[in-house]
Each structure stands twice: as C-alpha cells, then as structure tokens.
Amino acid sequence: MSDQQLIELTEGVVPAITQQGRYAIVAITKHGVEMARRLLHTFPDADLYYMSKFARGDEDTRGIQLFTGSVRLLFPALFPAYDGLILFISLGAVVRMIAPVLKDKKTDPGVVVIDDRGEHAISMLSGHLGGANELTREVAALIGAKPVITTASDVQKTIPVDLFGRRFGWTWDPESEKKLTPVSASVVNEEHVAIVQESGETDWWMHDTPMPPSLHVYPTMTEALANQPNAALLITHRLLSSEEEALTVNGVIYRPKSIVLGMGCNRGTSAEEIEQVITETLEERKFSLHSVKALCTIELKKDEQGLLDVCNKYGWEFVYYTPEQLNEMNITEPSDTVYKYTGAYGVSEPACKRYSGCQTLALTKKKSGNATISVGVLGQ
Structure with a gap:
C-alpha cells in the first residue's frame, strides 16, 4: 500500500x-x-x-x-x-x-x-x-x-412538493421557492390542494394507491380559483394572469420542459440578439423562459456560435436537421429564396414542427432583425 x-x-x-x-x-x-x-x-x-x-x-x-x-x-x-x-x-x-x-x-x-x-x-x-x-x-x-x-409525503404516499416532476426535468418557478414549505405543509396536513396541469408529462402520480381526497385535479385555473383551495400546485408553461396569481398566495408553479423553439438566423448573428428575440417573443406569447426544452434549426447552423452560446447558457437541447428532413414537414409559407441558399423551403417552422410533433404551432413564424423564430408546445 x-x-x-x-x-x-x-x-x-x-x-x-x-x-x-x-x-x-x-x-x-x-x-x-x-x-x-x-x-x-x-x-x-x-x-x-x-x-x-x-x-x-x-x-x-x-x-x-x-x-x-x-x-x-x-x-x-x-x-x-x-x-x-x-x-x-x-x-x-x-x-x-x-x-x-x-x-x-x-x-x-x-x-x-x-x-x-x-x-x-x-x-x-x-x-x-x-x-x-x-x-x-x-x-x-x-x-x-x-x-x-x-419523510411525511413518503409515509403518507402523497406528493413531495419539492420533488414534484423532478424526474421529468420540471423546475419550480423561482418566485415559488419560498412557497415550498407552506405548500408542503398543506399537502401533508391533508388540506384542500388544487392541482392544475396545462402542459408537461401527465404520469406524475408515483404511488400504488389512489390520490388522497384532499388533492383535487381541476381542468382550469378558473375552476380551481372558484373552489378556493388552501394551496395549489400549478403545472404550466404560461405566465399567469393577474387573476390567476391569486392561486400562488400559497401555491407553487412548476415549469415543465414543454416549449420548443425553431430558429433560423443570418451567419454571425450575436448571442445577445438571438437571446433578445427569444425573450421578447416568449413575453409576447405569455410563455415562461423556464419551460423551454430545445432550440431547433437546420444542419447548416450546427456551428452557429450565437445559437450555441444561448443554448449553453440556458441548458437547452440544441437540435439540427438536414434540409431533406425539414422538407418532409408541411409548412405554411415555403420560400424559394430560403431553398436557394439552404436546400430547405423553411427553417424555423419545419424544425419546430419536426421536434415537437405539432402540426399547429403557438407561433408559426416571426421575422425579427437577423433571426426568424417559431414556437411550439409539446402535446398541444
């Protein structure tokens, strides 16, 4: 030794x-x-x-x-x-x-x-x-x-608030962190807890027993509000309206990784411009940046530094497709000009559709400066 x-x-x-x-x-x-x-x-x-x-x-x-x-x-x-x-x-x-x-x-x-x-x-x-x-x-x-x-939630076979959706990559909204403890108390004390899910994986119940009757799944935020719960677990990619924010008084917002971005850009477009286009676009749609899962583009852009830098900053998947793969997708406005330079009739829209599997996107296509962006929501 x-x-x-x-x-x-x-x-x-x-x-x-x-x-x-x-x-x-x-x-x-x-x-x-x-x-x-x-x-x-x-x-x-x-x-x-x-x-x-x-x-x-x-x-x-x-x-x-x-x-x-x-x-x-x-x-x-x-x-x-x-x-x-x-x-x-x-x-x-x-x-x-x-x-x-x-x-x-x-x-x-x-x-x-x-x-x-x-x-x-x-x-x-x-x-x-x-x-x-x-x-x-x-x-x-x-x-x-x-x-x-x-641990109370394990013994009682209920939802562990601080781990809810973690295995799927969900994160809680930064503003919700201070609510984890009081909401956990509501769950383990069997108070009326509303659960509303608008996106993300649905097979989150992990136990071999039914959910406790104190946990109520509501189809909409509006219906949850009407039933005046003691606490709320809100699973959504959306930014809440001022009325819906009443649920966060004793509620946690979870951000499933459900937003897909399709992007094309001119060669050499800076990371700062790309990031600004993304954040402004998501704010316009009332979507959360924390729910972005992937940024998709054409293979020609696989070494585009601005795209790579933004993905690295936020930990997003960076996905690119060949022109042939993009041309397999149905798009609203095929462009002969784009085809001339890339071999594909579009970039942001077909890339977003291919990854998300959505035929209808939340945002089909928007041109902004040196970039074009499309937005899709998985499962919608």
Missing part, C-alpha cells in the same frame, strides 16, 4: 480523497467493513472508505481508500464531493459528526445510515432533494435491510 492511499486524518486539515463514483461508503467497525465490502461489489458507482486496521490486502486492486484517525475528520471532504453517503456508523454518532458541515437541503448530500447488523437502512439527511430516500431503498434491497424513511 502506497503512502498516497492512506488518508491520515488530522485536526484542522481537510483530507485529500480520490473520488471516482457518485457515492461514498464509509465503515468503522469489523461488521460494518464486511457489509461495506459486499455492498461495493453490487453498487459499483461508489467509493469505499474504511479504517486501515481492517485492511485485507486487496484495497489497491479494488480502489478502496483506507484512513487513520477519527472518521469525523473525513466528512468535510466527503460532503462537497459526493451526491450521497452510505454510512455503516450508528445514527447518534453520525448526527454529532456531520453537524459542523451541514449547509442546507439544496446542497447537502443524501445521507443513509446502516446499523452494525445491517438490519435497518435509515434515510437520515436530504431525503428528497438529496435523494436519500431513493438511495435508502436501493441500498436496503441490496443488503437485505429494512428501509426506514420518515
């Missing part, structure tokens, strides 16, 4: 670790090490750490990292590095040891604690946003333990 593979934990020094997986497994007892080594075999996306006195001689080949000193000193390095921690350490000890490194639920990793006999896997920290609940179930299944999850 080389010196670099032995981590010496010293007060006041953050240890240097070698991260390869998304998760860290840590054990400090004989039985814990046995279970941790077996878990590593079936959970490959993890790095294993245990005390050097339990070394078996195969640590180098298996990539296992050994340490000396108090395991408490290991956590300042593990917390920012891993998505989740799987700890074969007693719950009380973990509570005391990780307290100094806790920040908030949006950044802390999920923490799962397993007892020394491997009978219980406990979701201890960041159960929802940090993914500890899912990790607990997965680890428990692998080692034959009983998963222990205490």
